[in-house]
Amino acid sequence: MSGTSLDGVDAVLAELPAGGGLRVLAHAHLDFPGALRAELLALNHSGPDELHRAAMAGQELARCYAAAIQALGPLPPVRAVAAHGQTVRHRPEWGYTLQLLNPALLAELSGLNVVADLRSRDVAAGGQGAPLVPAFHRAVFGKAGVDIAVLNLGGMGNLSFLHGDGRTLGFDTGPANALLDAWAAHHLDLPFDDGGGWASGGTVQPALLRAFQAEPYFALPPPRSTGRDLFDWPWLQRQPLAGIDPRDVQATLSEFTAWSVADALKRHQPGAVELIVCGGGAFNADLLRRLQARLPGVVLVGSGDRGLPPMQVEAAAFAWLAAAFVRQQPGNLPGVTGARGPRVLGAMYPA
Template sequence: MAAAPHDPPAGDAGGLFLGLISGTSVDGIDAALVAFDPAPRLLFGRTYPMPADLAADVLSLSQVQARITLDEAGRLDTRLGQAFAAVALRAIADSGLDRSRVRAIGSHGQTLRHDPRGAAPFTQQYGDASVIAEATGLTTVADFRRRDVAAGGQGAPLMPAFHAAVMRSADEDRAILNLGGIANLTLLPRDGEVRGFDTGPANGLMDAWCQRHRGQSYDRDAAFAREGRIDPGLLARLLDDDYFVLPPPKSTGRDQFQLAWVEARLPGTPASPADVQATLCELSAVTIARALDQTLPGARRLLACGGGVHNPLLMQRLAEHLPGVQVGSTASLGLDPDFIEAAGFAWLARETLAGRPGNLPSVTGARGPRVLGAIHPA
């Protein structure tokens, strides 16, 4: 999926696909224009800001204790659809590519709730795909997760099938780590089935704590965390959560790992804000490293993607906790780590339109392979 600034070769008869996603960090909407000829190539990738009032509403409503009326839910669905449509149109224009070559949009939407383990399992992604299709005039594939949940799966993570198609090696056991608001691992052994699961928090808790105490949406260069020290007692309380010992398949979200979850584990005399930030960074590193050690102990390479690759302290701590593993980013394979997930939803849209399954039952626990998503024609 090497980057290319201009049109793909004329032989690419399958058209281009545009992937869109706003993840649990809610730090913007990623757009990736991808050609498949036949391997995926990133032609254009950019992150566009989400309107501040919309991002604030999403962050507020993604908390588990939040309440929302049906009217508010409907309006939020439409507003997110409008935001995604605007980004799609801007991305196509900014890319300089011929709009007529874009065959479809694959829109993940914005996750507001994710509870695949309850008596009535569900997952909710907002961003009305009908609004996107109407505003852009392009076929839009969306709602990728619910079919897997209906088939008894977690509905997440969905990227392992894409990771396996693009980054599996016959020469080594390797893992792909997506560092969004939540961290998820894809396990790619040389032999055997692909597995994957959410390990727990990646950037989400650090971002929220940084926003509260520094007024910044994320901890640039880990400057805030570097001011503090890891609090062993707090770290132990954070690690004492059933999710971390739950065997895969498993998935989680910001509705579980949120600031209220952290506050409930702070001592009566809390650590300094910087110490908490350093400890939250360590929490992400420890839970990821433990999960990899337990599930693919033969891994020799860990390739990270997502916003967390830009947190030097997190990457450093991962390397220190995994001394036998080469820790780096997908850039070492020529794959831009910032747009792997958006490109993955472009790929999923392509699979859906071709009538091919997009899930991996070995990852999600679904009863079998399923074609994912709903198609909204242009």
Template sequence: MVGKTHFIGLMSGTSLDGVDAALVSFDTAGPLTGELVHTAYLPYPEPLREQLLAIHLPGHDELHRAALLANELSRLYSRAISELLARSAMSAETIEAIGCHGQTVRHRPDAGYTIQLANPSLLAELTGISVIADFRSRDIAAGGQGAPLVPAFHAAALRHPTQHRVIVNIGGISNLTDLPPSGKIIGFDCGPGNLLMDAWCQHHTGQLIDQAGAWGAAGTQLPDLFNQLVAHAFFSAPPPKSAGREEFNLGWLDSHLTGTESAQDVQATLRGLTTYGITHAIETHCPNAHEVYICGGGARNTALMDSLRAALPGKLLASTEMLGVDPDWLEAHAFAWLARQTRLGLPGNLTEVTGARHPCVLGAIYPA
């Protein structure tokens, strides 16, 4: 590919809030990671969100239900792309490809598979644009975790020649990328990010998120509950490792509750759990980092950001906005970049992050 090309990245994460669409321009004369040009966001309709939550658990006729959900998601993705193209005044013919992550409903690298719902063929048909999807499976086939994949983009876009940085993405699950000025890059999932806090907040308030963490900020962390939660084997497991709703969900949380706790105290404890997962990972695996930059929805949770700062004294902790990168769009941007890597026949995984036996060209291509 010579000159300027355009890719679209689609991301719908474990938070189950909606789909992020990012239009990224790549120019041989510009940064290799491309320039974010336009964005669009479409929330999940509540019935779709409820069905996606339900499909995470085994149930009746789930293969049929999953196929229907994949079609519905692809139609929503198509609408997001239409809105994105309208905002940018660009046509489908000018887009090289769509990088579609899909919606994770099972992530079982221990069993050799991962499932991200989408129908890439339908999405290509609806948009008239080639689609690249199923990014995780090849890494798992090569013995890796299949996640996190975004650290490869972090390394390409945010590594500094003299400053030791850690990039933490707080979506439904938290993950980090350790970026020393030179040497080995590592990255792995840290544990729950917003997933449990969002689910608990919705259960008790009806609101999808605890806006800025204000509801939980009125509570007090419960030491006994906190100690039970951080005893989960995931936190002490060495990387490479990845997590999902299989490990962290309301059923798991309920198994540690007596039923007498204040809802806001539990929320404060869940904030403490997210803080612990991130700070324990940093202190254990990248203690020499001087700068910690946060992206994802957790960057908007003021109470969580304050909790992280208090737990990491002596380190600069800020949103990736300080680096000129919008924290809300970094992952969608990354999947546009990963799609370009696939088109160029270049690896999209970091073996030191996922544990794969070798670098892999990721994704399957569905031509327009």
């Protein structure tokens, strides 16, 4: 899995018995080479010779995925590799979502069956193609009779609402690490604000926060999903930033992310008693503190406290989706994505 944070590749070796359950046997993380990360970020927008550049980036990404598989160590017999690819355009309102990858090359390099293109069938059926992880969250974290939410803080934030009566809902809450990391990189020359330490020393600017909150996306009803097509550096540059200390902007961005999550939870699952946090943002102490302050009646816990470390959750989720493909079982939840019905997701590239 490589997500919108563009920090690198997470790989898990997961055992998924047909009767249910999950056991992660190994985990590996590889950072993206700087040039590849820059190119993937650039390909989120139109540019010169982008078809050729996208094809070359897809090949390089396949090599990174193959290296991540190798980093897992000696492998037992593997039924399939789930390969998400790198989202560079997500426009379900126009009928497409684009994840760069060369899955045929990955099958060649790894010698394993590769299941890729896991979002486009849901989009073809009228869905958002995202989020796809709520069904997995239900299988791993759900409890009968208890309202629990699962929050992934990657480049974007997304919530899964696991209602105690068995209903499962979910959608993207808005930006998370994408804007925080971009602002930190611009002003600190660092890939991210470690632990939110820089933001914690800033002061939230109410007028700027209101400007962020005025983005029309937040008024949309679910199903909804978003990405760097909307919340990117140009979006941030269009905000009223003039004269504001950069550290205060970072603090306001952190508060903005906390607000977007808390507002969604209060609107759509006010009975939630627990919020399980995963993704890179689970290590941002400043962001979690702000989130807890906005959700005083909800217990915040890291996914590791519920059996699956934060950086393994999304990779394990796509392994779960690949297992569903291999068994020809639907992987989407139409009530989450808005698709016309359940669909088997993905395409197989044989070893």
